[in-house]
Amino acid sequence: DAGVIQSPRHEVTEMGQEVTLRCKPISGHDYLFWYRQTMMRGLELLIYFNNNVPIDDSGMPEDRFSAKMPNASFSTLKIQPSEPRDSAVYFCASSRPRDSLNEKLFFGSGTQLSVL
């Protein structure tokens, strides 16, 4: 059973460039979450989807950030244009349907983003 798969593992880019992070959730999980982790702020929720529909994007910092989930097995997080303060580890996580009260998140390995 493959876990949550994220790509790329590392991304180094220059300020102003577009960055696209990718995520494949675990099959059968209908919730998908994007988190950002920094030393200063810890793990912050950016956005989450239920059945491919964005439910809460209040954590998306600015209009430069956008996320899509075109189908149940794929999501992207895009930053355009990127800035040095966007440097962080970006995690994707998925979980099973809520009616089972199983809120355990399964995290991907993360994308380490460095914006120079």
Add this chain to the structure above:
Amino acid sequence: EDKVVQSPLSLVVHEGDTVTLNCSYEVTNFRSLLWYKQEKKAPTFLFMLTSSGIEKKSGRLSSILDKKELFSILNITATQTGDSAIYLCAVVESFGNEKLTFGTGTRLTIIP
């Protein structure tokens, strides 16, 4: 307006010691509290707590929730170097708001 506060922020102990990590929260319509361990990369699940006073246990790790006082503790007995990690606490609010809100974590270092 931090909803989930963990303490201490970091802790250094010797192998064999017992440690207690704290997590306090302030949310309306609490549903559950979860503990995660983060070593190199992705956090991994440890416990989920929904009821007060019931201890969850897994080997040398245990956790308990106090819903009246709004906190949880994570205990690790006979610590080993492999316990070195960041321990994260997260809270889930009621149905209709499915997101986990994480604390900033406690960085635990075990010295051999």
